[in-house]
Amino acid sequence: MVMLSFGQLADVLPEPVLLVSTDGLVVAANQRARKELGGASEGQPLFALCSDAREHVEGLLRRSARVRQPTLGTLTLNEGRRYRVEGAVVRPSSEGSPAIVMLRLVHEQAALAAFVELNRTLEHLRREITAQRRASGELDRQREWLRVTLVSIGDAVIATDVGGRVVFMNPVAEQLTGWTEGEATGRPVDEVFHAIHETTREPIENPTGRVLQEGSIVGLANHTLLVARGGAATPIDDSAAPIRDASGEIIGAVLVFRAIAERRALERLAEQRLADLVLADRRKNEFLAMLAHELRNPMAAILTASTLLSAPDEDPGAVTFAAAVVERQVRHMARLVDDLLDVARISQGKITLRVEVVDVSLVLQQSVETSRRPIEAGRHELHVSIAGGLPAVQGDATRLEQVFGNLLNNAAKYTPPGGHIWLSARGDHDGVVVSVRDNGGGIAPELLPHVFEVFVQGDQSLHRSRGGLGVGLALVKRLVELHGGSCSCASAGVGQGAEFIVRLPALRGEGAAVGARERERESAMRAARLRVAVVDDNHDTANLLAVSLKRWGHDVVVAHDGHAALELVREHRPDVAVLDIGLPGIDGYELARRLRGEASLDRCMLIAVSGYGQDADRQRAIDAGFDHHLLKPVEPAALMQLLARGMPSGGSAP
The missing domain is CATH 3.30.565.10 (Histidine kinase-like ATPase, C-terminal domain)
Structure with a gap:
């Protein structure tokens, strides 16, 4: 009679396996475990072999001793090697005797190799038991150890005989397929493991059939769904391998698979984000092309009109037409820039x-x-x-x-x-x-x-x-x-x-009601005749603005630098001063601060005019003493609205 010990059977496993009592003593270790632990380990406390805290190890043993289902944890050997541990009870505790727990330090591919190797051992045992019935008790124990090993694997496992009929399923496989092991045993694996293509929903060939025919390891393609007994479909990936006896003859197949719904969701999200990036890039390129087109058109018209305006003895009607073209195209370009800036400000929450x-x-x-x-x-x-x-x-x-x-x-x-x-x-x-x-x-x-x-x-x-x-x-x-x-x-x-x-x-x-009263007050002020000072170092800009203001019925004085503006405002004491920021001598900010320092000018509305329109530029103008901030080119309607108010309001212009 041949009696195989735990070590004889467990030594075929490629990963370390320990039998440990719940009081912390190592009862047995396979050859791989002894090698990893640097020598004999039986009889030693598990706590001495690990660098983890004692409470951590005791907690793992207690959890593993409660159920026969796999319990996950971690252990760190004294040399600093860290393992993911799957533990399950082998022998429950009895009076005066602690429970025995099997701990497997699992590597990713260890489960499949262990299963194949253990099936070879079991085939050897089957032949010996046929001749030597007295080994039947040992065989039963070996089968139980094998079942515990497969139960402790986190992936789903289905094993078949050489005819493709199910001989084993672990609990994870039961959960994913909707079949219990008792219901599935003896049934064709195609009936229990039903896979379809994620997109076409067409059935996919079961990989165990090819394994049994060809004797090679086979994996399913991507986009595979496992259809459970109740009809639920779960994305999976899997692989199947042959089980051979000692002589190399195929005696069955093992199918290992796992649910990948979370991974597929991440893949779809990544695909969607990639598509969004491609679309955004295409829209960016289209936008740049549109921007170039939209800017070239008005520039071409302005260039042509400027040539016409500079021609000697040009017909007055043509000059009027050319001036109108320049005005219209400048307004168009300003509107394009304003729209772009507004969208950017709103997107950044700065408007x-x-x-x-x-x-x-x-x-x-x-x-x-x-x-x-x-x-x-x-x-x-x-x-x-x-x-x-x-x-x-x-x-x-x-x-x-x-x-x-x-x-x-x-x-x-x-x-x-x-x-x-x-x-x-x-x-x-x-x-x-x-x-x-x-x-x-x-x-x-x-x-x-x-x-x-x-x-x-x-x-x-x-x-x-x-x-x-x-x-x-x-x-x-x-x-x-x-x-x-x-x-x-x-x-x-x-x-x-x-x-x-x-x-x-x-x-x-x-x-x-308050709003109605404010509108009545503003309407009454629209007819007011105001004294306005215009300050800009660009003579054409200042003089043209002065002409427009006079046409609106206001009294206007003009200056072209900061020092002259200071004297002009002190002398005329205007109701409104429109000040360019970039002035020679004294810039617009300093000019506003000096004017605000004079009590006689405290009722004068100060309007800043600048080519810079960021929120920081507006705030700098307000901090300097300006009541409003207008962007170049000044929009007449916006200026008219401010003049209609006729007094400082402490805010930025529309």
Whole structure:
């Protein structure tokens, strides 16, 4: 009779295996464990062989002694080698006798090799037991140790005989397949392990069939789903290997697989992010091309007009036309730059609204006037319907005018000549609802969800006759959201027109009455005749601005450097001083500080004019004593609004 000890069977395993009593003594160790531990270890305390805290080791032994399912933990040998440990009880405790726990220091591929090697040993045992029945008890113990080993593996394991029928399943395989070992034993493995392709949902050949036929290790391709007994599908990866006897003959196959749902989710996320990056890169390139196109066009027109203006004895009508071209193209370029800067500021959270009580009907009227030129240029018919008694809203009137102006300009741009544009406004229980609708080119269904994204345009043709950078609608949406409102778009498709709807929350309570009084006061001040000082070292700029102010009915004096401006303002004591920042002698900041130091000028409104428009530049101007900050080129409408107020207000200009 041949009796195999624990060491004889466990020595075939490639990883260290220990039998340890729950009081901490090593009962037995396989050959690999003795090698890892540097010699004999039986009878030694496990605590002496590890550099872990005693409480850590005791906790691992206690957890492993409770159930026959694998318990995971870690151990660090004295030489600093760290292992992931899978432990399970082999013999429960009895009176006066501690439990015996089997600890496996698992390597990634150790489970599969151990299973194959142990099956060879078991085949050898089967032959010996046939001849020597007295070894049956030992064989039963060896089978139990084998089962504990396979149960402790974190992956799912299914073993088959040479005919492809299931002979073993561990608990992880039971969980993933929905079959218990008792139900699956003796059934064809194809019935228990049913795999399909993730995309096509077509069945995939079971790898154990190829293993039994070819005798080689086989793995499934990616995108494999395991369909459980109840119909649930789980992404897996797997591999199968043959089980051979001592003579090398195939006697079965082992299938090892694991669930990879989390890994597949990460892969899909990575794929989506890659697609987003590719799209962002494509849009960036398209935007750069659009920007170059949009800047070259007005520059070409300005260059041609400047040549015409400099020609001697030119016809006055041609000069007037050329001047109008320059003005129009400069405004266009300024609007492009402003839109880009606004989008950047909003994206970075750096834009600040000049919040006040706003009459939406007045804002809409001003927006119509601002957009009248592109509407008339397209020979469109504008239908305006603004309900009376619209509730007041709280916000930045200039920014709201920018919102509705952009929507009207957008409608004019994408509506064929002679089209119709409808602007309507009404109140509801939540606030104000404004609609801008046209019968123009419409929006394709695939583009509709993206119309409010930056740099998105429907027209990507070579000629790009409609122009623009694709930031207008993105700016509209973000400005409306800053006001606590919402913006939506609807279109029946290409050629069916489009409608943009803006919803703004109404101002509640006492704020509405206060706003009405403020609007009455501002309206009364619009007719005031003001004394205005204009200071700019660019003579043309200063003189042209002075001419415009005089046409508006104001008294104007002009200076071209900081020292002259200081004397001029002291002498004339203007109501408003428009100061360039980059002045010779005394710059605009220092000039403002000196003027604020004189009591006789404390009622003078100081307006800074600069080519720098970042929030830090605006704040520096306010800190120096300015009441408002305007960007070059100065927009006449913005300056008129400030002059209409007629007194300092302590905020930045629209």
